[in-house]
Amino acid sequence: MKIKNWYSDKKPWIITGPCSAETEDQLLDTVTQLVDNGFDTIRAGVWKPRTRPNSFEGVGEIAFPWIKKAKEKFPHIQFAIEVASAEHVELALKNDIDILWVGARTTVNPFNVQEIADAVRGVEDKPILIKNPINPDLALWMGALERFDAVGIKKLGAIHRGFSTYQESIYRNIPLWQIPIELKSNFPDLLLINDPSHIAGKRELLFEIAQKAMDLQYDGLIIESHRSPNEAWSDAAQQLTPKALKEMLDSIKIREKSFPNKDFKNELEGIRDQIDETDKELLEVLSRRLELVKKIGQYKKEKNVAIFQLDRWNKIIENRPVWAKKLHLDADFIKSIYQDIHDESIRIQTEIYNEE
Numbered sequence: 001m002k003i004k005n006w007y008s009d010k011k012p013w014i015i016t017g018p019c020s021a022e023t024e025d026q027l028l029d030t031v032t033q034l035v036d037n038g039f040d041t042i043r044a045g046v047w048k049p050r051t052r053p054n055s056f057e058g059v060g061e062i063a064f065p066w067i068k069k070a071k072e073k074f075p076h077i078q079f080a081i082e083v084a085s086a087e088h089v090e091l092a093l094k095n096d097i098d099i100l101w102v103g104a105r106t107t108v109n110p111f112n113v114q115e116i117a118d119a120v121r122g123v124e125d126k127p128i129l130i131k132n133p134i135n136p137d138l139a140l141w142m143g144a145l146e147r148f149d150a151v152g153i154k155k156l157g158a159i160h161r162g163f164s165t166y167q168e169s170i171y172r173n174i175p176l177w178q179i180p181i182e183l184k185s186n187f188p189d190l191l192l193i194n195d196p197s198h199i200a201g202k203r204e205l206l207f208e209i210a211q212k213a214m215d216l217q218y219d220g221l222i223i224e225s226h227r228s229p230n231e232a233w234s235d236a237a238q239q240l241t242p243k244a245l246k247e248m249l250d251s252i253k254i255r256e257k258s259f260p261n262k263d264f265k266n267e268l269e270g271i272r273d274q275i276d277e278t279d280k281e282l283l284e285v286l287s288r289r290l291e292l293v294k295k296i297g298q299y300k301k302e303k304n305v306a307i308f309q310l311d312r313w314n315k316i317i318e319n320r321p322v323w324a325k326k327l328h329l330d331a332d333f334i335k336s337i338y339q340d341i342h343d344e345s346i347r348i349q350t351e352i353y354n355e356e
């Protein structure tokens with residue numbers, strides 16, 4: 001499948017607005033402030049999938065006349081809402097919503113995704129954005145995109161909103177940046193948007209996440225904004241006023257997507273050659289280590305000694321990070337590499353032990 005790039009604007013695409021449409025006044029006032037601050041693509045939740053049944057689940061259809069009023073007041077703006085069923089799609093299209101997105105709780109379920117894809121079949125002019133599934137499963141995310149591609153959607157995009165976790169984390173949803181990076185390697189032309197609000201869960205982290213997304217060449221950001229964030233009916237801690245949002249975005253550095261000149265390209269290629277050489281050395285050293293693991297494995301097998309050696313492993317995992325620190329390497333990074341290496345040693349030795 002070849003998903004095409006349809007977004008040609010050089011600037012990052014900013015989609016912003018309240019987590020939820022709450023009242024006509026709240027929506028119109030927030031949109032007016034957003035337009036005053038230069039924003040033109042507005043998001044607003046109409047239906048909200050919530051974890052617990054007694055949370056605010058969105059105002060529903062009554063939001064459509066409010067959205068219509070906002071668009072009459074500011075004819076240049078576009079509206080994006082979340083859809084989670086064929087019925088939502090039908091209502092959104094009937095009410096001239098410009099952009100649809102599929103939420104993280106929907107992307108996990110191929111039945112729901114297919115139902116929505118069938119409902120938008122033939123819709124050529126509207127962008128459809130697919131949030132990552134709540135669980136870190138790249139195949140599910142790709143599968144959802146493929147379903148929309150298969151029904152002929154031309155303006156497809158992906159939204160990276162982070163992943164649910166049991167691990168303790170500073171994030172509401174851990175970003176796991178390697179997953180959207182892998183998505184981009186599979187679909188290089190896919191429009192990729194970052195959702196700092198749902199990754200962060202709190203205002204203080206928004207800047208750092210948005211900047212990282214720009215450094216990783218995302219095409220845009222979807223960020224929640226509310227006229228009075230602390231009074232928001234949902235996601236109060238992660239929303240910003242339109243003015244604060246503009247200030248934050250003004251302080252973000254937007255990186256060049258392409259190489260500015262030949263000297264720069266030469267310099268980059270020179271360093272990349274050195275990285276290639278260093279990687280060859282790294283792999284040679286790794287291969288030497290794994291040969292020793294095979295040797296010790298053969299020996300332990302002959303002497304009928306167990307593969308896993310707790311004392312030795314404890315020593316390794318204790319002192320490698322200490323050695324690493326002396327070389328100014330991050331201790332946690334090195335620890336996780338050694339955990340992977342040890343897993344591989346066990347795998348190799350298990351193979352040896354299973355040989356006749």
Ligand SMILES: O=C(O)C(=O)C[C@]1(C(=O)O)C=C[C@@H](O)C=C1
Pocket residue numbers: 293296297307308309310312313316341342345346
């Ligand atoms: O020291 C050993 O006994 C090994 O087999 C080597 C090794 C390693 O990878 O360093 C692998 C498995 C053991 O649990 C401990 C260490």
